[in-house]
Amino acid sequence: MNDTNLNARQIKIIEYLASNPPQSRAAITNAAFGKNVSRVTVIRDLNDLVTKGWVTQSGHAKNTVYFLSSDKELFVQVDIESYFSKSVDQRVARYTNFNFDVFDKLENIFTREELGVFESGKQVLVSKFKELDKSLLKRELERFTIDLSWKSSQIEGNTYSLLETEELVKNKREAIGHSKEEAVMILNHKNAFDAILENKEKFSVISLTDIRTLHSVLVKDLGVTTNIREHGVGITGTRYRPLDNKWQIEEALDKLLLTAGKISNIPERSFLFLLMIAYIQPFVDGNKRTARMVSNAILLSNGYFPLSYRSVNEVDYKKALILFYEQNNLYYLKRIFLEQQQFAIDNYFPEFPTF
Incomplete structure (x- = not known):
């Protein structure tokens, strides 16, 4: 503030x-x-x-x-430790149901200085894609894909380690002591990100078809329907209840796409999808995964560093979302988004030595 x-x-x-x-x-x-x-x-x-x-x-x-x-309420810094020191039922949630009015507030999310971080990263990434040897570029993209697949899956409760994820992605070798579903989840992340890389231009402007396509890749062979949700769902750790019928969910998705179409700066548009797909919960499962992947598709297709979330604490990520669900406060999710952009700039596609 x-x-x-x-x-x-x-x-x-x-x-x-x-x-x-x-x-x-x-x-x-x-x-x-x-x-x-x-x-x-x-x-x-x-x-x-x-x-x-x-x-x-x-x-x-x-x-x-x-x-x-x-x-x-959007940008005020909250003492998050104090907030979550109270149980779910003790916390005073300002919103326990979906708030359609929040769409009208989601503008000018980032300051000029914050947008400058993304723009400086874009200049670096564009030059890297032009200058790097194809084998080095492929190696870095694979490293990023492994990091993203590991961390995004971990946020969803997956117990694979980073090294086990690397072995799975590179050699298709499943780790002992883990379920088949965990391996499928990780490989689905890889396939979704590969689809973005192969069709970058397609994702510069997101459609409902794009959202559903990425979701279907992410939940393939996990027993999750790819249809828009038709009934209510609960979210662990909060009294917030998303919309519980298909018509309102579709209305919220239409509003999301309309709002995104009015946003000219790409980082803000990317953040909007990260936030609102998780808030709307349009599918029975796989919503946060889809939100992260759609957000990355927008960044990458427009020349910006995508986010691996590798250094994010998964509990902190969930707390940031719950804070938005209950208070419509996006301070902490925005901070995670900014920190992960800087992390990507600092850690991916570094200066390789020339001989």
């Missing part, structure tokens, strides 16, 4: 309300400041935040409660 018109107390109030809506003045005072700040000072700060549009109040007199204004 960057607002020079807010004092330190007000920033603390906003951060508290971001993960604890709605709250009374007394609760805000006790939780955020204890006895260090007077009641009058907190009231003055709250009134100022309401005037500036950061906070909305509801009720009257002693029944007045405060919560973060809906147009401010």
Whole structure:
């Protein structure tokens, strides 16, 4: 959060309300400041935040409660450890159902400086694809594919190690002590990314057919239907419930594609699909995998570094998504996205020595 018109107390109030809506003045005072700040000072700060549009109040007199204004909730930094220290049922989820209004807020997600990271990476990647020997290029793409297949599968509960994944991808040798389904999941990731590489231009603008095609590759031979979901599903670790009927799911997908079509900068469009496919949950299973692969297809087809997520902690990734589900706060998922772009720039297609 960057607002020079807010004092330190007000920033603390906003951060508290971001993960604890709605709250009374007394609760805000006790939780955020204890006895260090007077009641009058907190009231003055709250009134100022309401005037500036950061906070909305509801009720009257002693029944007045405060919560973060809906147009401010996206980017506020939340104390994620404190938030998840509470059980699923103890956390106050601002949203337990799909929020169609969020589409109208998903613009200008990245600052100019943040977009500059992607643009600098693009210049590097374009030159690498032109200059690298084909054998070196193939080797690096294979290394990236192994990293992505391993980590994306691990996020979904796969227990293969990185070295076991390498052996599977390179030599089709399944690791002892793992299920057949785990091997299939990893190889499906490889096949999906190969499909993107072979048809890069096709994915510069994403259609519903593209989403369904990548999903079908990712869940092949795993006993998962490739149809749009027609009933409700639950998500472990949250009370958020995605849309539970095919018509609303299709409406949400149409809205996603329409919103994406209005976004000119590629990193923001890529992030939108990463976020919203996971939020909509259009399929019975394989949604987060599909979100990551579609997001990468957009980046790669437009000349940007794709993301392997190799250095991501899988629990942190899930927490970032749940925070968005429950609070429509994308601060942590955005941070992961940015960090992984920098990780890709620093770790893939390095300077190879010439002899």
